[in-house]
Every structure is written in C-alpha cells, then in structure tokens.
Amino acid sequence: MFLLRAAEGPRWMAVFLLLAALCCLFSPVVMVKHENFKTCEQSGFCKRNRQFADDAASSSWVSPYALDPASITFKDGQLAATVLKTLKEGEEKVRLPLIVTFLESGVARVTLDEEKRQKGDIILRGDSKARKERYNEASNWAIVGGLDAATGAALSAEAEAGYTKVFYGDGGKHQALIRHHPFSIEFQRDGETQIKFNDKGLLNLEHWRQKVEKVEKVKVEEKKEGEEEKKEGEEENKEQEPQGEDESTWWDEAFGGNTDTKPRGPEAIALDITFPGYEHVYGIPEHATGLSLKTTRGGDGAYSEPYRLYNADVFEYELDSPMTLYGAIPLMQAHRKGSTVGVFWMNAAETWVDIVKTKSITNPFSLGLLGKTDTETHWISESGIMDVFVFLGPTPQDITRQYGELTGFTALPQSFAIAYHQCRWNYVTDEDVKDVDRKFDKFKIPYDVIWLDIEYTQEKKYFTWDPLTFVNPTKMNEHLDKRDRKLVAIIDPHIKNTNDYPVIDQMKSKGLAVKNKDGNDYEGWCWPGSSMWIDAFNPAAITWWKTLFKYDSFKGTASNTFIWNDMNEPSVFNGPETTMPKDNLHHGNWEHRDVHNVNGMTFHNATYEALLERKKGEIRRPFALTRSFYSGSQRVGAMWTGDNLAEWSHLHASIPMVLNQGISGFPFAGADVGGFFGNPSKELLTRWYQAGIYYPFFRGHAHIDTRRREPYIAGAPYTEIITQALRLRYQLLPAWYTAFHEASTTGAPIVRPNFYIHPEDENGFAIDDQLYIGSTGLLAKPVTQEGADSVSVYIADDQPYFDYFDYTLYQGAGHHTVAAPLEKIPLLMQGGHIIPRRDRPRRSSGLMKYDPFTLVVVLDKDGNASGTLYVDDGATFDYQKGAYIHRRFGFDGKRSALTSIGLGTKGTKTDAYLKAMAKVRVEKIIVVNAPSAWEGKTEVVVSEEGAKESARRKKVAFEYFAKDGKKAAWAVVRDPKVGVGKGWKIDFS
C-alpha cells in the first residue's frame, strides 16, 4: 500500500508509464497470497505433530507419558507431580513437572514444563543468547486475577488404582480424574466427563536434545544444503535404527527467503483435548470463519488445514478459512444442550488447532435416536510450557465470566468510543478534517470521532505532524472539541530509522528496541522504510513510551486526541510471513517465537498506559484501538477485524467474526464499515451501515485508493437511509452503554449469538448471522445479501417478538420472514425487556449527555418486563467512586406497575454526580404489547422518592393505541417527569 502511495509523485508516473509499456499490469485481482503464509505442512512443528497424530491413530499406540505416582503432592488446592516421557528403550526418561491448580472459581489449571530446561541444563546452538527455559510468562501478560486456589479442593480417597481423583468447584461438583499410565486427565461435572486431556494420546512435549552432526553424510552428499533428512535422531545416538525421526525441521527452517536458526531445536508442545458429547465448538479467534468451528482434517465442507493462531498482517484475507489473522485468543468453548465447557490454551507461540468430530451410536438398538458426537481437538504450539485452563460451565455465562475473571473484563470505554467513528486512509489536511466535520453537521448526521491514518505524520515519523498538510493540529482539535468530538491518530510500533528523529535516537540509546538473534537492534521494513520496533515487553520501554504522549511532547494533541495502534502483529514487510524473525530477541532474552502472539498486546498495553495520564491530574479513560490482540487485550481497548474488502461476502463474514470476539472475551469489536479495499456500491454501503450499527466498535474506514464515501456523499435516498441507521445507533446508545457496563463487570458479550441467549435451543447453536444486543432483548438480523427485500429471522423461543419500528408481532420458534427493503432495518424486540433510549438527535453523543430518556417496555407473554440502565459521566474513572446511575426497571404484570430500583452502591462521588444529573428525567414511557384492559385509560399515577408530599401521587396523561392487524397494542405515558437517577413507581392499574 505504501508503495502505491509513493507512486503518486510525478517521478513515479514515469515509472508507471515505463512499466505499463513493459508488461500488462494491474488487473486488480484481490486474493490472499497463500504462498506468503505457511500451511501446516510448511510449519515444521505442525507437520510433526499432525504426523504424530496420524501415527497415534493406530490401535497399538500407547502414549509415552506416564505420571509417577510417587511424585504426587497435594497442598492448598494444588497438585504437583512429575510426568515421565519414555524415550527409546534404555534411555533416560524425560522429567516433566506437572502442576494442576484447582481454583476457587471452579476452574482448573494444568501446567506441564520440562525440568531440564527449567534448570537451564541445556546447550543452545549457534552461541544464542536466548533464554533456556520454556516460555512461562504468558500469564504475566494475560492473567490479572481469578487465581485464588480452591480451599475446598481435595484428593479423593476412593480413587481406583492407577488413578488420582480430586474434587473441586462449588460443592465439589467438579472432579479431575488423573490416570497415571499413560497419563491423561478427565474433567467431570456432576460425575459426567466433560473434557478429556490426552485421551487420544497426542500429548507431545518435544524435549530438548543435542544436535548430532552427521559427519559421513555431509561429506558424501554435498548437493543438499541445510539439514539432512532422516537417520540417527536422539541425543545419545547409541542406536543405529534403520528409520530414525525426521529431523528436517528440527534445527532450522527456511520460509520465503528467511531462515529461522532455532537455537533450541524442536520444542513443540501439543495435546489432544476431547469434548465428549459436544457437537459444537466456538472461539479461538481470529479467523474469517463461521461461529461454530468446522472440522479441519478434510472431508465434505470441512477444512484440510488446522485453525492457525499466529498474528499476522494478512493482505486481502479470504473468507471461510482457518488461516490465521491479526489476533489470537486461544479460548475454545464447547456447547451442547444444557452444558457449556471450555479450555484456555495459554500459549503465546504459533499455535495450530485441529478439530475432528466423531459420531458414535450410543445405543445401537434405539433406532431413530441420533448418536452422540464427540469433538476432538488437537492443540499444537511451537514452544513454551503447556498451560491450560479448564472451565466446566455449565452455562455460556459461566465461561465468559470465569475467563474474564482470569484475563480481565472489557474496559468500560468512554461513551464517545461506542458512538460512530469516521475514518479514512487518509483525511489529507487539517482543513480536510474540518471540512468533513462541517459536512456531517450540514447533513445532520451524528458522529463522534474522526480518524487520521499514517499520512498525517511527517514522513511516517510517529509523534510528528506533516508541517505542510497538518499545519495547525491544535486548531483542528479545538474545532472538533466544539461539538464534543474527538480525534484518533495512528501510532504504530515501528519507529523510523532515520536521522533527525529524536524518537529513534532515544529508543536506540536507551536500548529499547527489539533485538535480532545476535543481540543487535533489529532493523526491518514497514511504512517508513527502514524501521526498528519498540520492545514493549521491557518495562523501561513502557516508561519511555509514556513520555512520548504527553501533550507537551506530542505537540498538537489534546485531551480529545486518542490513539490507534496498527501493524502490531508486528507487521514487518520484509520479514517471514510479513512479521518478525522468530529468533529475534525480546526483553529477558525471550525469543520472538515464544512471545509472538502477545507482542501486539504488550504494545497496545503500553499505549493504554501512556494515555492514562498525559497531563498531570487529568485522568481519563483511554481509548486505543488495536489490530493485533491476545487474551487480555480487552482490558485496554477495542479491536477491528483488519483490512477487509468492500464486498457483500465480507459484510456477511463480519457478523460471525464480531460474535466470536464477543464470546471470546474481547467484545469491543467491529469490522470496517464499507469494506477497506475497493469501492462499495451504494446499496452495499447502506446495508453495511445498517449492519455496522450493531458492531460494538462502529467505524467507517476506507483505503487510500478508494473513492470518498462519507455518508453524505452517496446522495438520495442512500444518505437519508444511512443517517437513519446512524441515528438509530445514537438513539440506542443508553442500551449499548449499559451492555458495555455489563461486559465490564461480568464478561458477557456485548452482541450475543443465539446459543448464548438460548443455550437449550439445539436448532440455533450454529446460527451466526443474527445477534442480540446485550441483555436488551433486541434481536437484529443485518441484511448481507445484495438486492434482498426481506430476511429470515430465527426465533428460538415462544416469546412474542415485536418489530422495533412499528410493533408488528412475530411469535413462534422457527424462521420468520421480515420485510427488509433498503430503507428498513430488521430489528425485533423480544418480549420481557425494557429498553432505554434517548430520542433526540444530536450532533455527537457528548451533546446527549443531559437529554431525557425514553423507556420502551416490551411486555412478554405473561405481561412482565424488566431491564437495566447504566449511566455515568462517560469519560472519567469517577464511576469507580460511585459517580454513576444504575437502575433496574421492572414491570409487574400482576400489579400493573412499573418501578425503578437502584442497583448501585454509594461512593464518595455519588451525590455530586446525582446532583449534576438531577434534571435528567424520563420523558416518555412506551409500553408495547399493552394489555387491552388499558383501553380508554387516560391517566396513570406516578410517585417518586423524595418528592414533596403534595406531589407524591401525581397523575400523568396516558394514551392507548389498540392492536391494529399484526401490529401490537401500545401505550404511551406522557412525560412522567421522573428523575432517571431516582426511585419511582408508575401505577397503571
């Protein structure tokens, strides 16, 4: 992309002309370049372990791992033992320390390490300075809590011989059954096995061994460069076996012109994890794939490659593929009717996951009964220790909560961050930015944030402004601030390696850059050309990074400037697979291979830290978007799905991708609205906005080569329809903010797939093209087909659902056709919810801060409804000191009354906040599915806490609208004038 950009200069025109003459160029074929990314076959450790799995499939296979019963100790919820790996006859067994920790939360953690390496008792090849241990610090980055060991966990006395059994979890409902020989573990809930480790015998910890040079071979066969295949394998090299192990990928590996020197040799860690009786598994983002994961070892409609987790800048990625993308969350959950369980494979190295589903007939005599399906997964990581968390559910909510307790919940963002973001590569001048800003106002389209991609910098030097195009950034920020709007500027981890640039000078002189295998500053290519990368694993680097963001350091930024971290996989244009060489060294001399997948998160963390306090005393919630991520990234910002294409298929694919982020603990996610590459048709752009309003992170973005496509460009009727969609998002911001609050306290997704809301509904387990917004009961089905005039919405339960806009009723489990001409957004309200809204359109969300609320009470089949609302100042951390409003609204059908009850706890800042919000009221209450008994009613009685005696029971106008065909009856309470932060009751009887 950079090259294309640079090509615009006149000099390059000449080049173009010549090139055009030389060959016929530029048929814009857009497709991922597979040759740039490894297949499992091309990734030595993956290939070895797949082969291992194939070998293990034979009936004679016995896993060579056994637990030494004599080594078992159990103390304070922690079981420690040694697993012995048997090598060939007569060789010393490899000692692998095992620790199983039973946590108070009911989660179990299993770690397996290699004793020799723990002790540093190995020799590295090629004078490598790399650490000798297996990488064991992923938890330092990923885990923030939830590690309290279970006091109640206990060894069971009644275990059979050859087994160790531990009871743990709430009421001892969970148990871990550890088989000694061969070593395996079954995790049970209520006596039923949910998860099995090493049931298939695929546990494979490639122990350290010394390379044995094959002298005679090298002499004879010089024609083959690099490593010799086959022959003599093991460290002792005593036996002369006719067939040794295939060493071709042990000692170094070349790919795409880069050679990985692998100073520690083969060191993969792999394990099979089986979910008996579970047909669906979800998670392990990021992949452009459906929510319910496919099998990966070939067959009809299946993938033939494993799901890969190796954060990479994949250019023009393809859909329906297990290929790796920008981020990795190695959390998988398995789901069946009545139970959800999960595993979190906490490893930061390149990881591949094979999935196989096997059907078995449980009872051959029960004709017509379906057999049960087991899902068998095979986890393969290149290096590091084995460190796995096991969640036994039993609900999807349990998984997201427990995972969130470990890795942290989504940070509660500033309120602007969940409004609409307008981005483009690039708004080219400060005047351009102001002009776009004015146009939004002129067309009465709300937006909150405008973004700057890399072109704002002076020659791609971050923390600078191009003095010719961004002449006065301060004035630009002030202009935006007038309407409470924000600016997001990009800052990437590659620092231009050039003269006259203090940032690179400081980074070099302080030694804060990532090093190459020889310990010198690593130099690679990215946007600025020659660059170096900040090593955010180094605490000193974070300290330094923080200084760069101070307002008096990064001049031209202000309190309404926020940051976007791109290219943090890291993307290195001339590196293997567009990233860093694996033998690069990070802080503490960990190899890049060990830490690759957390690299992006460390950088994102550093940016978050830097944004926390840019001016003494001015502490605001940071906003930082990241492209690369790992478990824990949700604590510091939002992510987007990277460089998608302006095609219907990419719009379609964005829904399951965002849903998957949600159930994987990082719900603040979205795709580029409109599609990054290419020019969307007006219809596609419109539909994408209508879908984008359901992305928790909602940003329009476009490539530099595309035509402008701000919503006001499209013209009638598109601009009007897009504006309606945007205003719908803004109208529902209170509901969205409440959902974010819930995510930040319980780990629940912000947009939720069908199975998460209806875990008992087997027909809906694979549904991933519709979504629920938080706990609001709002069910959206975005249109992702060209020319569609209706959609089929799947309803899982027997509750009534009502069209959001005209209250048309849809009821009954199954598919319902909902009209969806271009101007119509298919959105239903599930009966039983109360949805908070703010109906007054404003220019930005900040200007809605003191607007009154509308409550939409959607009665369920029994005439009840409830809902919550969370409000705070949307900017500071004062909410942690009680400066918020958190209400539960409940409509009781029997008593025919609507009440507002406080859910908050009082803190030091509560009173001041409530005072500031005292005038903010509920201006309207709409009751959908109103009982016919209310016909003719003209008044309801309102009582509010703290009101004067005379106003204790106040009559308020009420209007009833009868059922009209399929449109449900509804009613309106006219301006009850009750404070949104107060307790009150409205009596409809």
Add this chain to the structure above:
Amino acid sequence: MGKQHLNSIALLLPLLSITANAASDLPRPRGVGPEFAKFYKDREAFTCISNPSIKLDISRLNDDYCDCPDGSDEPGTSACSYISPLSPPQPSRVKIGQFNETLALPGFYCKNKGHIPSYVPFTNINDGVCDYELCCDGSDEWDGIGGVKCEDRCSKIGKEWRKQDEARQKSLGAANKRRKELATEAGRLKKEVEDRIKTLHTQIQGAELKVTALEKSVQEIEKAEKGKVFKGTGKGGKVTVLAGLAKDRIQELGDSLNRVRDERDTARSRVEELEAILTKFKEEYNPNFNDEGVKRAVKAWEDYAAQDHAGPDEARDRDLESILSPDDEAAIKWEEFESTEEGDIELLYKFEEYLPESLRTWVDQKLRDLRVVLIENGMLADPHTDSPESKVVTDARQQLDNAKSELESDRTELRNHQEDLEKDYGPDDVFRALKGHCVNQDSGEYTYEFCYLDKTTQKSKKGGGHTGMGNFVRIEMVTVDDDLPADGKGLGSGQRYGLKYENGQHCWNGPNRSTMVILACAEKDEIWKVVEEEKCVYKMEVGSPAVCGIKEQQQQVAPTHNEL
C-alpha cells in the same frame, strides 16, 4: 445606534414591553419567529399548525414534551427534534397519513438583536453548545444544560459582520468593475478575430485569383519550353540547380540527424533515470507486501534488466559527430559544385560516394527517396529519359506552389478563427479575455496552478516534475451548497460556472487526473481551495471576477451539465 440601544433595553425588560404593547403585540413564545407569531396568539390553547384538529392546553406549549405530530407545540425546545425523515421511524399515532408529521417550523428563532435573526435547528437547542454562528445572542442554550452559559455576542459578531460585509460589498463593486473590463477586453478580442476573418476572406479571394493565374502561366511556360528541348542543352545549369537542392537537402538531413540525436540523448537519459528509479524500486519494495501489481512490475523489470541491451557505441557517435561538422575534411565542398559550369547529372547519381562510409547507406536511402520525389515532380529528369526540364518551368512551378501554400494557410487560419468564434467562452465571452491566464496557490506540499481554458498543474515543493491535473475540455454549470465564510471567499450555494479539465497524468492504480475548477465571484483571480475529492479527482474553488454579477437568464443559456 440610538435605535439599537432602545432595542436592547426592550430585550432586557420584556415584561415592560409586554405591558406597553399588551393589546396589539403579544410576546411570542420562545423560539417562534415573527412569521409564525399568528399561530401563537391564543392564550388558552394551542392548535398544532399543520394539524388543526389537535388542540392542546396552553400549558403544553414549550413544556419540553412533543405533542404535535408536526412539532409546532415545541418551538423553543428540542423535544420535537426527532421529527425528521433522517430519524428512525416511530409508529404513527393512530393511522399513517392521518397527520402531517413533518416539522412545521424551520427551527428555533434566534432574535440576534444587533445582528441578523436566524433559525437554529431544534437538534441544537439546549445541547450544551453555544451555536454562535447561527445564534449570536446565545438564546439557544437557555436552559444552561451542564452549566453552559452563552453570553450575548451579537453586538461584537454583528459589528464584525457588518465590517466584513462592507468589505465584501466594496470588493464586489471592484469585482464587477473588473468583470466589465474583462468583458470589454473579450469583446475587443472577439472583434479582432472577426476583423481578421474579414481580412482573410479578402486575402483568400486574392490568393485564389493568383493561383489560377499562375497555374495558367505554368501551363504556358511548359508548352513553350517543350519546344525548346531540342534546341540546346543549356549551360549545364541543371547540376548547379541540383547542387543547390542537394545542399539544402543535405542541410535538412543534417539538421534532422542532429535533432534525432538530441532526441535519442534525451530518451537515453530518461531511460537511464527510469532504470535508476526502477533499480531503487526493486531494492526498496516490500516483497512481503503482497501487491500483485508491484510484484509483476518488479518481475518485469528484472526480465528487462536481464536482457542484453547494447550500450551506446562511442565510435559511431564520433562518426556522427564528424558527419555533422561542417569543417570536417570529408564534408562536401559545395562551392565547388555551385561554381562549376560543367553539368553532369551522373555526378548526382554518384553523390553518395562523397559521403563517409558510415552515413552512406542511410543517406543513400534518403537520396533515393529524394530522387524519386524530384523525378515525380518533374524537377529531375528520369535518368533514362533524356528530357530535362528547364529552370524557367521549375521557377514557375515554384511560384505556383508558394501561392498555393499561402492560400492554404490563409484558409486554415480562417477555419481556426471561425471555429474559435463558435467556441463557448462563457457569459459575454468573458473567458476569452482570460484564456491562458494562470493563477497559482500554495497548498500543503504543492503549489497548484490553474490556467483559464488551458490546464491545471500540481507542482511539488519537494522537487520533482510537475504533474498535469488535466487539460481544459469544457465549461459546465455546477450546483454547489457550501456555507460562505465571513471573508466571502467561498462558493456559497447555487449554480456556478465550472471549468472541467480532463486527461491529466495517469494515476497509479487510478484514473487519469482531472480537475473541476469551480468559479465564484471575487475581486481577484485566486485559488481558494484545492481538494482531492477522490483518488486523482480534484476540485478547485477559485475566485474570479469573470463570473461576477451573472444573471440567472445567462446561466440558463449555458448548457446544463451534471452536478458535482
């Protein structure tokens, strides 16, 4: 000023004014403009403006709750601001179509005493932002939301506005004057063309007569000369003539060769520059950044570079140098031929023997061509027929040819002028006076230049060549809708003249550059703003006196083209 003072007192003491005007002039409710005052006179009830069937108690007027489907009960709050086709639909009250559900009012009326009154959109009322651009008296934030206080700035803003308005008017006057001058100048230029056309008509008539006469004369001379053929062989003048012709021709050839050599050198240095660029391109491109176009380009470059390209041959260059040098030993001594009386046509046929070996083949070919031309035109006798043409005939023919070519050039000129008169030069032909006139403007890293009816150019300040942003193709009408900045340097809204420039330099991964230059009235020619609206599609906003004071009817005369 006195009157204004009184007004502000009235504003400060609304109660007083109510009492004073109680009977005739009730105060209007907040946000109601004078043209809607009649709907708000009833003190007991309010009737929705567009839906008179709905009558409300007066307490519901401006009570921050939207009762009227047309929003007319909330002229002073934002309660009805959601009534808009831009908002998500809400269920109609009772039946769709029963009520008029579009806003009855244009917005919140700001009195702006001391400045110009205006309407503020309801969405901006009590949102915590003082919208001084529209509401300089700050009355849009009457509720003090979030503690906001909007002071009345009308006197300052109004004063500033009047000052600028005065300047604008003054400038407008000057601009109109300038336009008149331009129109006069354009008229003069047009007249010049028309006069020239007249002259040309006369000239052509004359030239036609001359040609006819000469044709006749040539025929006669030929006839006469034919008789002479056998009377004598003349004085060997043919060789002299030939030598003269050959000398000219050789001179011409030498010049051509020189030019070709220069062109070759330029091309060679360009190729070298390009190769250097490409070498760098290959070194610096990112092999992992998977742009198929770039990769193919690099591959193609590698293939190209791998081919065996013959380098410049210095020996040949030296030969060429010597051929072209008049002082060279091998050069032909034309004097010898010019003075000699002994004619020998054979000499001409051996002409090439005088040339250096290296040039011979090439010249030989050219000479062959020349010979054929000479023979065909009767200037050189066919070597096999012994009937040379006399100098008299040649001269006569020469005269005729000259006369013919004069006539042709007059005709061409006439045609050009006639076409020019038919071209669109805008209203009053005003752009005729500006054609080729250029205006420059610095913007960011570039200097932009636009030349009336000629071309637009982007010149990088960082060095490098100029980039053509398009060549003029036509005049269009463009509809614009912009806010006019205080200094008046903007397009404003309405129909504007646009000059469309197309087919500029091609963009990498994009179209050929093109520019739409939109003109708005200003005193001086000035580029106000250059925007790259889309990839390599530019818009220039330009102030020009040429488009000042243009009446609607004139604009309608102009062809209507697509809007921007």
